Amino acid sequence: MQQVSEIIDYCQTLYEDLSFAAAREWKAAEQGRKVVGYMPVYVPRELIHAGGMLPLGILGGGEDLEVIHGDAYYQSYICRIPRSTVELAVSKRLDFVDGMLFPSICDVIRNLSGMWKLMYPELYVRYFDVPQNYKDEIGGNYYVHELQELRQGLEGICGRTISDDDIRRSIAVYNENRRLVNAVYDFRAREPWKAPSWHVYLLMRAGMILPVEAHSQLLQDYLAAAAADDQPMRDNCRVILQGMFCEQPPLNLIKSIEFAGCYIVDDDCMLVGRWLLRAVPAAGDPIANLARAFLKYSTETAAKYEPDGSRKGRYLIEAVRQRGAEGVIFAAPSFCDPALLDRPMLANALTRENIPHISFKYAENSGQMQPIREQAGTFADSIKLWSEA
Amino acid sequence: MSAAKSPAEVVKEPSMLKQKAMIADNYDKLTRAKELGLKVSSTYVPGNLNELLMCFGILNNLPEINAIQNGMRKLSGKLIADAEKMGLSEDVCTYVKADLGHMAKGAIAPNGKPMPVPDLLLLSYTGCFTFMKWFELLRDQYGCRTVMLHVPYEGDGKATKNMRDYVVKQLKDEVIPALEEISGVKFDIDRLRENLRRSAAAEENFVWVLESAKNRPSPIDAYFGGVFYIGPIFTAFRGTDEAVEYYRLLRQEIEQRIAAGKGPVTPDGEMAAEKYRFVVEGPPNWTSFRDFWRMFYEEGAVVVASTYTKVGGVYDYDGFRHDPERPLESLADYCLGCYTNRNLPMRVDMIQHYMEAYQADGFLVNSIKSCNSFSAGQLMMMREIEKRTGKPAAFIETDLVDPRYFSPANVKNRLESYFQMIDQKRRGGAHRAA
Ligand code: SF4
Ligand code: SF4
Numbered sequence: 149m150q151q152v153s154e155i156i157d158y159c160q161t162l163y164e165d166l167s168f169a170a171a172r173e174w175k176a177a178e179q180g181r182k183v184v185g186y187m188p189v190y191v192p193r194e195l196i197h198a199g200g201m202l203p204l205g206i207l208g209g210g211e212d213l214e215v216i217h218g219d220a221y222y223q224s225y226i227c228r229i230p231r232s233t234v235e236l237a238v239s240k241r242l243d244f245v246d247g248m249l250f251p252s253i254c255d256v257i258r259n260l261s262g263m264w265k266l267m268y269p270e271l272y273v274r275y276f277d278v279p280q281n282y283k284d285e286i287g288g289n290y291y292v293h294e295l296q297e298l299r300q301g302l303e304g305i306c307g308r309t310i311s312d313d314d315i316r317r318s319i320a321v322y323n324e325n326r327r328l329v330n331a332v333y334d335f336r337a338r339e340p341w342k343a344p345s346w347h348v349y350l351l352m353r354a355g356m357i358l359p360v361e362a363h364s365q366l367l368q369d370y371l372a373a374a375a376a377d378d379q380p381m382r383d384n385c386r387v388i389l390q391g392m393f394c395e396q397p398p399l400n401l402i403k404s405i406e407f408a409g410c411y412i413v414d415d416d417c418m419l420v421g422r423w424l425l426r427a428v429p430a431a432g433d434p435i436a437n438l439a440r441a442f443l444k445y446s447t448e449t450a451a452k453y454e455p456d457g458s459r460k461g462r463y464l465i466e467a468v469r470q471r472g473a474e475g476v477i478f479a480a481p482s483f484c485d486p487a488l489l490d491r492p493m494l495a496n497a498l499t500r501e502n503i504p505h506i507s508f509k510y511a512e513n514s515g516q517m518q519p520i521r522e523q524a525g526t527f528a529d530s531i532k533l534w535s536e537a
Numbered sequence: 538m539s540a541a542k543s544p545a546e547v548v549k550e551p552s553m554l555k556q557k558a559m560i561a562d563n564y565d566k567l568t569r570a571k572e573l574g575l576k577v578s579s580t581y582v583p584g585n586l587n588e589l590l591m592c593f594g595i596l597n598n599l600p601e602i603n604a605i606q607n608g609m610r611k612l613s614g615k616l617i618a619d620a621e622k623m624g625l626s627e628d629v630c631t632y633v634k635a636d637l638g639h640m641a642k643g644a645i646a647p648n649g650k651p652m653p654v655p656d657l658l659l660l661s662y663t664g665c666f667t668f669m670k671w672f673e674l675l676r677d678q679y680g681c682r683t684v685m686l687h688v689p690y691e692g693d694g695k696a697t698k699n700m701r702d703y704v705v706k707q708l709k710d711e712v713i714p715a716l717e718e719i720s721g722v723k724f725d726i727d728r729l730r731e732n733l734r735r736s737a738a739a740e741e742n743f744v745w746v747l748e749s750a751k752n753r754p755s756p757i758d759a760y761f762g763g764v765f766y767i768g769p770i771f772t773a774f775r776g777t778d779e780a781v782e783y784y785r786l787l788r789q790e791i792e793q794r795i796a797a798g799k800g801p802v803t804p805d806g807e808m809a810a811e812k813y814r815f816v817v818e819g820p821p822n823w824t825s826f827r828d829f830w831r832m833f834y835e836e837g838a839v840v841v842a843s844t845y846t847k848v849g850g851v852y853d854y855d856g857f858r859h860d861p862e863r864p865l866e867s868l869a870d871y872c873l874g875c876y877t878n879r880n881l882p883m884r885v886d887m888i889q890h891y892m893e894a895y896q897a898d899g900f901l902v903n904s905i906k907s908c909n910s911f912s913a914g915q916l917m918m919m920r921e922i923e924k925r926t927g928k929p930a931a932f933i934e935t936d937l938v939d940p941r942y943f944s945p946a947n948v949k950n951r952l953e954s955y956f957q958m959i960d961q962k963r964r965g966g967a968h969r970a971a
Contacts, residue, residue, distance in 0.1 A: 220916065221914075221916050221917055222913070222916065223904055223906075223912060223915070223916070223934065225628070225906045225912075226909065226912065226913055230913065250692075252690070253666075254666045254909065255665060255666045255667075255877075255909040255910040255913055256909050256913040258666070258690055258692070258913075259881055259909070259910075259913040259914040260913070260914070261692055261880065261881075262692075262880040262881025262882055262883075262884075262914060263881055263914050263917050265880070265881070265882050266881060266882055266885065266917065266921060267917075274692065274693070275690060275692025275693070275880070276692075277689045277690055277692060279687060279703070280662060280669070280685055280687035281685065281687050281703075281707055281711070283710075285706075285710075286703070286706050286707055286710055286711070287687070287703075289702075289703070289706070290689070290699060290700075290702070290703035290706075293699040294699065297697075297699075450670070451666075453660075453662075453669050453673070453685055453687070454673065455683075455685065457673075457676045457677065457680065457683065460673065460676075460677060480626075482628060483628045483909075484628075485628075485629055485630070485666055485667055485670070485909060486666065486670070488625075488626040488628055488629050489625075489626075489629055489633070489667065489670035489671075489673075489674065490670060490673075491624070491626070492623070492624040492625060492674065492677075493673060493674060493677045495624060496677060509626075509628075
């Protein structure tokens with residue numbers, strides 16, 4: 149059996165490699181293989197996979213990328229992920245990518261789709277819109293058509309028909325991956341001392357670059373190794389991290405929160421892997437099934453409209469209860485409209501339920517962790533004090 | 538020194554007086570809605586469905602306009618500070634904060650009376666992500682009923698049938714039933730057709746007004762003056778007889794200006810000789826609106842086309858008109874085609890067209906800190922326009938209604954260097970030609 153450290157070292161290598169060597173190797177291994185990049189927050193990766201292509205999650209340049217050109221594309225008051233993503237592109241780190249999907253998450257990513265079209269007129273570039281109306285006959289119909297259009301666009305890249313059977317098979321493969329992703333999250337919530345959050349983070353990041361089958365295997369290996377790993381349980385408080393669904397926090401930020409005495413028992417990083425909350429039926433009309441899954445059981449996040457005002461923030465309260473969390477840390481990228489505009493409503497909902505919360509901002513390249521460590525430490529101490537009082 | 542007339546000499550034209558009266562009357566109705574037994578809906582300028590609201594006798598309140606009013610009256614700074622104390626981040630759109638701060642302070646209208654809490658938030662989700670959160674925030678505070686109209690983004694540079702069908706379906710199944718319920722009035726499509734007919738009539742003259750800037754000298758300023766010209770058609774008057782009359786009057790006045798070879802009217806009177814013609818991208822700053830404008834007209838700079846005057850609907854570029862023969866479909870097309878709902882390549886094409894058709898000397902971006910919808914990508918748009926037209930582009934940074942982000946000295950310096958650059962370019966051109 150593999151050791152936890154071996155698995156995490158491997159994930160860390162993937163994470164640090166800004167040339168995406170693993171994806172390049174996958175592509176080079178067989179003639180005609182194609183890679184389709186996507187940004188946060190959600191795309192139906194099943195369709196890319198069904199065309200025999202590799203979905204590649206692009207989450208910015210992280211803490212180590214030196215942004216030389218990207219700043220010339222963006223004003224100072226725009227978050228960092230688009231500029232580091234542009235940097236990845238103009239420095240040719242993405243020159244092996246055959247198509248790019250920009251999900252409907254905010255106006256920055258939306259406009260980035262247009263920039264990509266201007267920069268790479270020959271490339272397949274799609275702004276991937278999803279419905280904000282969740283009724284089958286309204287948003288559902290619209291979304292089915294959008295999925296069909298996406299399917300046709302992807303067929304143009306892979307050069308073959310993507311059949312219903314292909315999609316059904318991919319749905320099954322991704323169901324298995326979602327099951328394992330959720331199993332890792334559940335395991336961490338149960339025994340967080342055995343599954344440090346930066347491990348879990350790196351494992352999930354690996355899912356952005358590896359073929360899904362390889363990622364599922366990795367998750368399985370990790371679960372076995374981590375369960376067998378004897379680690380001391382600490383007197384940490386249990387928190388949920390919220391607001392990290394797009395621009396990613398530096399790994400040190402996650403470590404700092406844990407070092408400050410918090411077990412992270414849930415987070416919203418890389419939602420794409422957990423977006424659909426149940427297994428998608430692998431039988432029947434696969435496009436209709438994906439559409440229905442999106443409408444009826446997909447995760448709540450700032451990029452989605454909540455039609456029922458009384459339910460705003462409910463999902464976070466439910467997560468707090470289910471995960472046995474004692475507080476919520478709102479950590480949002482600077483200048484992130486979705487996270488920052490949603491935060492007051494979520495914070496109000498938590499306050500009404502007497503759930504403690506704090507908030508701060510970060511950038512993917514934030515270097516100074518001391519203030520965050522202190523804030524998280526004080527938060528952990530105050531939670532412990534209250535619970536003992 | 539300003540070559541314009543002193544403010545005392547400035548004569549208000551009939552169209553200005555007309556618009557002033559229309560706005561005052563609308564605020565009067567809004568603030569007396571309860572007493573008059575009228576219902577109030579809030580909605581946004583892009584994707585504003587005024588003709589539809591009129592079918593139900595519902596008053597249309599536009600929170601962006603309230604924020605602008607508060608910005609121009611120098612009240613927004615305090616309102617924004619209040620909203621930040623309520624938990625809104627310093628990083629987010631200041632319209633939202635000015636509005637939430639305003640609501641928290643009792644939403645006093647320009648007539649000094651409180652505005653009612655809206656009966657409906659008609660969340661026309663067109664061209665801006667923040668819209669969705671803005672009304673969720675209002676709903677969270679005031680418990681208002683909210684109906685979402687999701688307008689897909691023209692990500693591939695066109696409105697598809699699927700997008701249009703989706704919007705129409707939402708109008709039929711979500712929006713109209715909510716309006717019926719709130720107003721107690723049954724939807725009458727013929728009434729909508731009538732309203733749309735009036736919209737189209739007003740739009741015809743509105744486009745004529747915008748295109749009058751092709752003249753030399755331009756009789757209008759299509760940005761600073763343009764924000765007044767868009768007033769009726771972008772807000773609570775599209776589809777009314779008053780709007781038709783307003784644009785008829787405005788057209789007449791401009792026809793006279795063209796005949797007399799006159800330039801635009803400014804707050805200080807007639808503008809002196811036209812020296813520079815610009816296309817401007819991005820909304821203006823409202824807290825120092827007049828100072829900002831003065832930096833242009835004192836130098837003889839006129840804006841001949843602007844993208845901001847397309848934010849509540851694009852009527853000139855591809856000839857869209859509200860169409861009584863396709864009532865719901867044309868409302869859908871209107872929403873889909875608003876400027877910020879068009880992808881960046883479309884925006885660049887449009888600007889290039891304006892640069893050429895209006896014989897502009899340069900392209901200027903007023904980059905707004907608040908607004909990712911406009912601002913993200915503008916630096917690239919600038920480079921693209923420079924490349925395509927060979928005309929110099931420049932960039933200034935301000936904000937909508939947050940006075941902290943308008944630095945007069947910086948903006949003036951930037952503009953002065955830009956004007957000089959254009960002079961140099963012209964001299965260079967003249968030398969080469971000689
Ligand atoms: S970090 Fe926030 S604002 Fe920036 S691109 Fe992502 S979702 Fe948009
Ligand atoms: S972000 Fe821009 S478009 Fe959206 S509400 Fe603010 S100013 Fe208007």
